[in-house]
Amino acid sequence: MPELPEVEAARRAIEENCLGKRIKNSTVADDPKVIDGVSPSDFEASIVGKRIVAAHRKGKNMWLQLDSPPFPSFQFGMTGAVYIKGVAVTKYKRSAVKDTDEWPSKYSKFFVALDDGLEFSFTDKRRFAKVRLLDDPVSVPPISELGPDALVDPMAVDEFCNSLSKKKIGIKALLLDQSFISGIGNWMADEILYQARIHPQQSASSMSKENCSTLVKCINEVTNSAVGFDADSLCFPVEWLFHFRWGKKPGNVNGKKIEFITAGGRTTAYVPELQKLCGDQALKEAGKPSKGIDRGNPDDDVEKIGNEDEATNSKVVKCTKISGAKKISKKWSSKAENSGDANDKYSMKTSRANNHPKKESSPSVDDSVDDKDGDAKSFKKISKAKKPSNKKLSPKVEGLDNSENDSDTVDRSKKTRGAKNPRILRKTNEDNENETENQRKQTRGKNSAKRNREESNDYEDKVNEEMNGKQMKGASSAKKTVASGQSRKQQRAKAI
Template sequence: MPELPEVEAARSAVAEHCIGKKIVKSIIADDSKVINGVSRSDFEAALLNKTIVAVHRKGKNMWLQLDSPPFPSFQFGMAGAVYIKGVAITKYKRSAVNDADEWPSKYSKFFIELNDGLEISFTDKRRFATVRLLDNPASVPPISALGPDALLEPMTEGEFIKSLSKKKIAIKPLLLDQSFISGIGNWVADEVLYQARIHPSQNASSLSKEEGAILLKSIKEVLEKAVEVGADSSQYPSNWIFHSREKKPGKAFVDGKKIDFITVRGRTSAYVPELQKLTGVQATEAPAKPPTAKRKPQGMNESQDANKSKRSRGGGKKATAESKSRESIDSDGSDDDVHENIDKKPTKAGTKKPQKQTKRKAK
């Protein structure tokens, strides 16, 4: 799932190759589930002959600043991705397009061609991303409701420790709360807690000043390293829990130490019991039980599974709508949704029509 490092890599790639260039062609998907609040024709017309002057990001949201408003913004959701055709070398792996690849993809929601021939596409196979056209994306939800960006607007040590002292909830869901700090998702939260040697269920207000300072330092170091390598996970340090957190229980280890999985406020969390121990009053309480159900496929978490079950009982449409409207302040936003819906219409007349597909569970 795209988290801050992945979205920052997309922003950096677009900024490097597109700033100063004019949009000469645009194709917006006929998909009201992803394209929010504007018709396809109005969106396309609003982009033509505009020049890209900057590319911004806050949390897991990105937007293009053009030479005049309105501006397109992208909320990446579960599977949103940016592709740039014609870019031979880039650290952002999702920007590479091979000659044999379908282009634009049938999952493309936003496509533009620039005056030098460069082509860019924002795709979303699972349709939980949101693409908007706004006069000032930063001034309205979801971006205006976000907490400080974990990379660009880090809290001071004093501010962070003071904020933790007021939060009587487990530290893992607090880190996922986008209104508290924006950009941290499930894998980053697991990583920073492991590096800080803090149990994901530890009450935030019970953390000592030293633990708070170490956690803040871990957030900075993990994000900076992930961004430095362009979100290329193969270049993440070998001692990161990231490399083993998707393995099956009993077979996951980091530095020779066993990784366990527990559910904390609806989210499956990977941690190392030998190093991440509950402290204080919580140390004497009953330990959190690990998930009893079979491990979910990669990319799925316990909260997602709960949403899926809820929808199967008849609460689906309402739950999905509420999830999308509250993405900026929920624990990890629309990343909690897992249903995979395939587009039924091509993005533009004349493009390759996708073959009929059936719904299937995410793997």
């Protein structure tokens, strides 16, 4: 991208080849994005017939002084470049025009033919440049807003230090600010800071006078060297960062690793081993936590109080550190569950603990709970105590196998220690929930089977009742039929 050395090389090429010559013909592209504020025809009419008196530059801007105003002005942008037919000019990485391309190039935005037959063109492939026609380029933006030129108006050390003391932004961002110092672009800022051994994000106001002096020296050296080589990067010193910074590819310069960060809104190449933060910024950087996560000691069961829920839940369990098994009152458990705070981790742990069979706690642990007026508000802070020996927890009993008793004690102590581990507690709770759900399913299945049996029995009883009713009706009707038959026989007999 064209910076001060590249624009200065273009200015010198025009100064050496075009001064004193008259513009015979001109072609201005119909591209309002690049040709700013004037139509192509008006632009061409304003400069044809005029003589080129001088070529000027400030920062990354160049303008041609003609024998009368207005003057063409060029802001190079990202890919702006000047080419003179038949003259070798400096090319840089993003210059898109080749010697074998058509002339003038299809990317030409401003073309001039001089009275001696020489032709030159300003090209811009990516169309970020600006070509203007100004009566007094120095008195209007953008040139009027530029700071001192890094080549023509180098700042004195004291002036530079005083200016930096008022700036609280990063030093690279400040170097890129064209209103502070004009002409320095991205690659120049990286090179200057590398040679000065200054971190790109170092605050400008925090820099010592010694660092300021070194920075001024490096600005002058890099600028003058690049301009002295006519911006030809192949001639730059081999130890420069310039040769290794492109493409964000990992690499080394003079045996030191290059890394990339964003500073001043731009991709920045620097060498961490040589360019380190100083002062308070270094302390802040050293105090930053590492990327790894400290998961703590799983043997320490620290239940954090619900400070986040303090605004919504007035009953907050105080932080309790327990070295042995936990013993929690049923009353507190029921109140914690009824509070409806599903996010309260302690309430969840309490409900899990109550799902286990009640165990006899260690006699060395203080299990006392403040349950005054029936409301358990807080647990006493329990200090760690030495674990009692297995003999105290499990004394030998006459008539029993003491080895079995000891193994049972060891199992209980393992379970007690396991209760302190949140993972084990969580797993146990899940198992209890699964077991409870299975019991519910079994209960529902039994109830369903019972209802089915009862319905089946009711149906059988109803069928039996209907069958009995039909049989009784049939027997009574038969008796009536027999009785009526006998009565008819008797009547006939009497009649006979």
